[in-house]
Amino acid sequence: MKSAVETLNPTRVRLTVEVPFEELKPSLDAAYKKINQQVTVKGFRKGKIPARIIDQRFGRGAVLEEAVNEALPKFYTDAVNEGELKVLGQPEVDIKELKDGELLSFTAEVDVRPALEIPDYSGIEVEVDAIEVTDEDVDKAVDELRERFASTTPVERAAQEGDVVTLDLEAKVDGEVLQDGVASGVSYTIGSGELLDGIDDAVTGLEAGGEATFTSELKGGSAAGKEAEVTVKVTQVASRELPELDDEFAQLASEFDTLEELRDDSRRRLRNTKEYDQATQAQERVLDKLLELVEVPVPEKLLEDEIGTRKHNLEHHQLAQMGLDLAKYLEIQGKSEEEFETETREAAVKGIKTQFVLDELVTQEKLNVNQEELTEHLMRRAASSGMSPDQFAQAVVEGNQVPMLVGEVARGKALAAVVQAATVKDTNGEVVDLSDEEEEAEEAAAEGGETAEAASETAETAEEKSEEKSEG
Template structure:
């Protein structure tokens, strides 16, 4: 077999392949055998029809077509390997010449990974938010914990802000009660904003047994996005009572004996969260700077597929679960269809470029992934998917996606190595050392690299979880 490569553009090539006819022998034998099992010829046992009879009865052309279809994938793969190409997607194959007993010639056009040169990136500098936890932040955190331990007690008075009311709801659209528009015994905290727009004004001032009607746009269900006439009936009004902020509360709500110890722990937790956010921010901004340094041509077909995949996932998975249409989503986001198209395209381009650049770094820097790193990454992915580690691991193996997870971890390591060489300063002008952290914060520094590399990877290459 002979093959030659013609570069059509930086991301697409045409392979021209010439195959001597004798190299089709195995595929021809397989074709005769397959046809033998499918046909019946009088005077011959099934599977024992001679090749010449098959040629006479069914035509040599049918045999050649079967043989070529069987052989093409192997010859194409051999040509790709010989040229040391990294194809993306399926090739467009055209048989240019097929002479029985002489030769098979074909061409195959396919997108390939572009050749990328990574320049010196050690001079990258980025600025991130400083890790600052104020007394107000601590008190807000403690207050949120206090809210979780609030108790309620029924009262015989009109409902007020902050009260917990038990309500029955009935929604009508165009005068008809919706099948899924009735809900009884719903517990709602006035002012929480967790139910329908307008419900707070409707229930405030009502006592148990009182009812009111208001109009609101439904957020979910069969009539999501439609205006509905909603009748709300209050069956109970209860006052929320917060526990006193003292040592007794600290003992109730935590493992600490004093309120000051609880506050100190809250401060430490907030610092850890802000350090995580800071590390994530550093990853994102270093990646942006890195992409600015590298010229990365993007295959048009791959980009088109990526855009379509992102749209499909948004419309049929994310929005579908929320009961929203794309038009309604854009209305809520305050975006036009044109703005959405532009943003999706830009995100797809960034995702493709990120994967190409980080994969090139993985190859150049020889970043390997060990079993422990893969297991840790799998555990994180399982947690984010809502599946147990065992379930997620089984799905990954069954779908043959272990190499994709390995790639995610490797790209995360590559990005972390770039960040390590970058100069990261906070808004106070202080150098941020992402390595200078305790054990808990080390995990914080590592996780964003993998998360960023995974988030930016093309959607079609991600594990479906």
Template sequence: MKSAVETLNPTRVRLTVEVPFEELKDSLDAAYKKINQQVTVKGFRKGKIPARVIDQRFGRGAVLEEAVNDALPKLYTEAVNEADVNPLGQPEVDITELKDGELLAFTAEVDIRPAIEIPDYSGIEVEVDAIEVTDEDVEKSVQQLRERFASTNPVERPAAEGDVVTIDLEAKVDGEVLPDGVASGVSYTIGSGELLDGIDEAVTGLEAGGEATFTSKLKGGSAEGKDAEVTVKVTAVAARELPELDDEFAQMASEFDTLDELKADSRKRLENMKQFDQATQAQERVLEKFLELAEIPVPEKLLEEEVNTRKHNLEHHQLGQMGLTLEKYLEFQGKTVEEFEAETKEQAVKGIKTQFLLDELVSKEKLNVEQEELTEHLMRRAASSGMSPDQFAQAVVQGGQVPMLVGEVARGKALAVVVEAAKVVDTNGNVVDLSDEDEEQAGETAEAAADEAAEDK
């Protein structure tokens, strides 16, 4: 077999392959054997039909077609290995010549991973938010904990903001009660904004037994988006009572003995959360700078496939589970179709470039993934998916996704190398040391940017 490679552009090549006919012998034999098992010829036992009879009855062309289809994948793989290129996706194959007994020639055009020069990232500088936890932040955190331990007690007075009312609802459109527009015994906290627009004003001031009618645009159901006349009847009013903020509350709501200890723990937890957010922000901004420094061509066909994949996943998985159409989603987001298309393309470009660049850095720095690192990553992915580690591992193996997980860990290690080399300062001018940050967190940042682009891209 002879092959040659022609570079069409930085992300696409054409392979030209010529194969002497004798190299097709195994595929020809396999073709005759396959046809033998599929056809019946009077006077011959099944599977024992001579090749010349198959040629006469079914045509030599059918045999050649079967043989070429069998041989092409292997011949293409040999040509790719010989040319030392990294193909992306499926090739476009064209049989240019097929002379029976003499020669098979074909071309294969395919997208490839572009050659990327890793830029000098040692001079990258980014600014991140400073870690600041105020007394107000701590009070808000403790107040949220206090809210969780609130109790409700029935009261005989008009309902006010913060009260929990039990209500019956009836919605009409054009004077007709909707089939799904009646609900009884609904518990609602006034001011929470969790139900219909206008309901807070309608129930405020009503006592048990009182009712009011208001107009509201329905957010779901059979008449979604239409204005409805809603009648609400209050059947009970209850006041929410918060526990006193004292040592007794601290003992009830936590493992601490005093309120001061509880507040100190809240402050520490908030600091840890802000530190995690700061590290994530640093990784995202360093990655942005790193991408800006590199020249990374993106294959057009690969980009088209990635954009289509993202659209499909959004429409048929994410939005489908929420019962939303793409049109309704864009309406809620306040975006036009053109804006959505441009945004999706921009995200796809960034995802592809992120994978290309970090994969190249993995190769350059010879970053290996240890079994322990892969196991830890698998455990975290399992936890986020809601599956047990054993179930997740089984699904990964059966789906052939182990290389994908290895790639995720490796890219996280690559991004961690860049982040460690960068200068990161906060808004107060203080240098932020991220050398001890978890590579797993960097991996999550890298994967968020790549947005789960397929491993074989």
């Protein structure tokens, strides 16, 4: 077999392949055998029909077609490997010549990963928010904890802001009670904004047994987005009482003996959170700078697939769970369809470029993923998915997703290496040492946010599908 590679553009090539006819013999034998099992010829036992009889009865062309279809994936894969190509997606194959007993010639056009030049990135400089934990921050954290330990006491008076009321609700649209629009015994804190718009005004001033009707747009359910007439009945009013902020509260709400110890722990936790946020911010800004340094052509077909995947996931998974459609989502976000399309395309482009660049860095820096790193990443992914590690691992293996997980971890390590090489300063002009946050940065990158994974497993999936198709 002979093959040649012609570069059509930075992300697409044309393979020209010539196969001597003798290399088709195994596929021809397989074609005769397959046809033998499918047809019946009088005078011959099934599976024992001579090749010349098959040629006479069904035509040599049918045999050749079957043989070529069986052989093409192997010849294509051999040509890809010979050309050391990193292909994306399925090829467009065109049979140029098929001479019985002489030659098979075909071309295959396919998208490929572009060759990238990664320049020296050690000069990257970014600015991040300075870390500051104020007394007000600590007060807010302690107050939130205090809210969790509030007690309620039923009262015989009109409901007011901050009270916890027990409600019965009934929603009508166009005069008809909705099947999923009736609820009883709903607990609601007036002023929390956790239920329907307008409910605070409706129940404020009502005593137990009081009723009110108001109009509100439904946020979920079968009539999400529609205006409904809602009747609300208050069955109980209870006042909320917050515990005193003292040592006794600290002992109730934590493992600490004093309020001061509790406040110190809250300050430490807040600082840790801000340090993590700062590391993530540094990671995102370093990535943006890195992408500015590298020219990354994006295959158009891959981009369209990525945009389609993002839209599908948003509409059929995220929005469906919230009972929203795309039109309602855009209305809530205050975006036009054109703005949504532009933002989705930009995010998809960034995702693909990010994956290409970080994968190239993995190769350039010779980064490897060991079993411990892979196991730790698998544990984190399992926790975020709500599955047990064993269940998640089984799903990964059955779905042939191990290479994808390895890629996530490797890209996380690549981005962490770039962050460590960069100069990061806070808004006070102080150099930020992210060495302590390096592991967290790798985790955040590997978990696939809008940074290291940015988004795109499409390229990887396309390669896997291409390999499967070629091999099978």
